[in-house]
Amino acid sequence: MSTPSPAARRPRVGVGGVSVRSSTFTLHRTGYDDFRVTRGAALRARYPWARPDGALGGPVEWVPLLHAEAPPGGPVEPEAYRRLKAELLDRVRQAGSLDGLVLDIHGAMSVVGLDDAEADLTDAVREVLGPRALISAAMDPYGNVSRRLAGRLDLVTAHRLAPRQDAGATLERAARKLVERLLAGKGRPHLAWVQVPVLLPSLPVPPAPPVPPGEPAGPRPEPARSLYGRPASIEELDGIVDAAVWAGFPWADEPRCKAAVVVTGDDPVLAVEEARSLAKEYWDLRRDLVSPGPTADDADACVEAALASPARPFLIGDSGDDPAAGGAGDLPYMLGRLLAHEALATGRATALLPGITAPAAVARCFAAGVGATVRVSVGGAYGASGSGTEHAPFEPYEFTGEVVALHPGDAAGGDLAVVRRGGVTAVLAGRRTPVRTRADLGGLDPRGYDLLVVKTGRPEPELRELAADWRLARTPGAVDQDLPRLGHRRLERPLFPLDPGMPAPDLAPELL
Template identity: 65%
Template sequence: MRIGIGGMAVECSQFCPHRTTYDDFRVTRGAALLGRYSWTRPDGDLAGRVEWVPLVHAVALPGGPVERAAYDRVKRELTGRIRESGTLDGLVYDIHGAMSVVGLDDAEADLTEAVRAAAGPRALLSAAMDLHGNVSRRFAARLDLLTAHRLAPHEDAWETRERAACKLVERLESGKGRPYRAWVQIPVLLPGEKTSTRLEPAASLYGGLGAVEALDGVVDAALWVGYAWADEERCRAAAVVTADDPRLAVHQAGLLARRYWDARRGFRFVGPTGDADSCIARAAASPRRPFVISDSGDNPTAGGAGDLPYMLGRLLAHDDLASGRVTALHPGITDPRAVAACFAAGVGAAVTLRVGGQVSAGTGPHAEPYELTGTVTALEPAGEGAPGSSAQGGGGRTAAVTRGGVTVVLTERRRPFHTRADFGALDPRGYDLVVVKIGYLEPELYALAADWLLALTPGGVDQDLLRLGHHRVRRPLYPFDDEGFEEPDLTAVLL
């Protein structure tokens, strides 16, 4: 069998002023693309059964919508390589599901229609997706198999890709042809921080998918939360069951949808919450160290700009932190001009900077640059092996500036701080507070934290969906509409 591998993966907040360019993508081809996956190796479980055909894969750190020219460039290369590859029996389609593109209403549907046209009607397309993707009927109808992560945080991301590949291979080897796909959307749209599988009801909803998949005749079962920070009709939860028996597929998809709908009011934030000032006050007064606070509204790994200095201002407005009686590490505000100024000044130099707001200024008082006077306490050069160099979009240079008890890490490029290695020479365990631009804590941060609070801060991925201003999502939709909500039709349909 000849099976291609390719895709385009990014999630995009339409409430974020950032724009994702071609340079923000890590583009992989050839042997490097095959090297991304364990199941393409000569000694892997699928060895000898498949000729893998690497196409092109582009992945970027979440951010604002993709510029149309960047999207078109990747789309042309992907579809061109499919056509040039000769006959393909199938395609492992490695995507996210929450990509927004300037000028398009349903970017994944547009890309998938082009991929289907290039691959031809005979090839089977198997998509591996993030559970925070959106699954419109137009998009899903062009696929033969589609599955999603079953854990949030996404500790099973690579397992999901392998499942998509193995299901495709099994399907082709069986000679059964296309399975039936039963699809239904659920009028619920919640942020990921309210749907973590660490807690109920998501733990049971997602934990039960394996039992559905194990039913005789079922190929796969998947649930999508949807992506809350885009404003399109497709943004809502969805269930898809793939099976050889169409009635079984429809029935099981309907059951999944009903369970999700019935549980909608039970979803809650994955951790204790508060506004910025109350979270800082509680953390500063606590004996537990390090105490981690999530600056959730500007989380770059959910689509935030990553340049908001709002939390920096609130930290330095607290007397104990401003005086140094309590210490805090706050990575990482994206500001290349401030980083350049720090490198020019050198470690130990006093600097006065206007920090942050390079992209977001003008979107509200929380986004205005913050005037910071402090001392440059650390500089990290860019390059392979530098902190963040393995992140989507790359790491770039970083500079740490300290004022009072607060050390802020400024970054040249948008990047996450999820692992101990991301902090470089700065040890987060040496501070009383660690205030990170993230939502729910990734595993290493979760293990590091002696305690934790989720600060409901403003930004492009604000957890308070009702204050963002959605106006294009299809209504009624929970939680935008609740009282008087008519019982939805949750009947699954065959694609």
């Protein structure tokens, strides 16, 4: 397959992929039905730049293949992955001769039985496409860029803002860089790749300015803002095509999980030089890359500080069980800690805790009806521990309270049951879902409570704007920000922060 000249015909470029982030420490498993699969015209609509009137719709012929995306969760079941992979490959074959492919992936997908799912998928796509077609991948900065994956790609880039504020722009950049090379008749550029032995529990990517209203002064935008601002500056250098930084995914126990830098360019010497510089900066700043918000290591101290503050409502992030990062969403840890506080247990203070996955408890509440007092078991929806780790062996919490509201068929959480005990109001969900917006609060107004406790490691802007102040509690769970508690066994060591006294690594990039 040869690269066409601009005068010959429009290049034909496929687009598709499989995307999910997976915590290997949760007992939840991601099945085929968890994926939203998009094909054909609907897939073209997903990418505005690929439409006939889009920014890249004229220069090339876009061939929509298949894109499958699932909410963050546990590892993908092998049969689900094989089914999606097989269909994607079939559609690549059916597409005929392709000059390139934009691979829309996350980078932190785990599949039961595989160590490097994205590399496995890319290997298979490359085998069908052939060696001369160009593959350009767009990835989340939480992704893992192994040597095997990078070696199969021709172009690869990552988001530069958080939380995913530039995901669309990243995909368009990946597509534009590919189109530019095809139209110019250029082949594969050089990739200077290096992994940095750092795996941070919080993603050090700055939000886009300006800082949202109500953002506390605690989080320091630097040095993360400067570090993640460098790729765009490097990209402007003559001979450079793109530059990207990945933090790696800390909640999967796989050898590939660590930070990485890739600088792509037609000037191999400059690409290596810039990759080495960027990797060294990441290593040098490893102790200063702070979490995305004010944190507290102890949940009880966090609750105490929140109640002592005049700010209302005060938002607390139950970060260890965040479904948006791959947590099960079923751990009752914070429910127990709230009811262990006398002021909350007696009703002298109030707290709203939405989004605990507890389908059996929800069914019990619906059977009992509004106004009934129920005793339900909350937690462990996906197994006895709920977290899948020996370091967080939570037993279900026996919760007695009054059913104050029932909401059947919520679009995100399924059936919802609102249960109150003392000053604590819990919204139990029949289906696992993250809490991102006011609509996810079970119809309740958080401004009527002292505390709003949400399973999140990074509150979404709408919830931050509702809160007068906020803090993250480093709670146990499948996405625990205290990495040593998780008990990784398969990571490549030494690795910071698990080995804080490790010697300085060799950060010489490999030219691919």
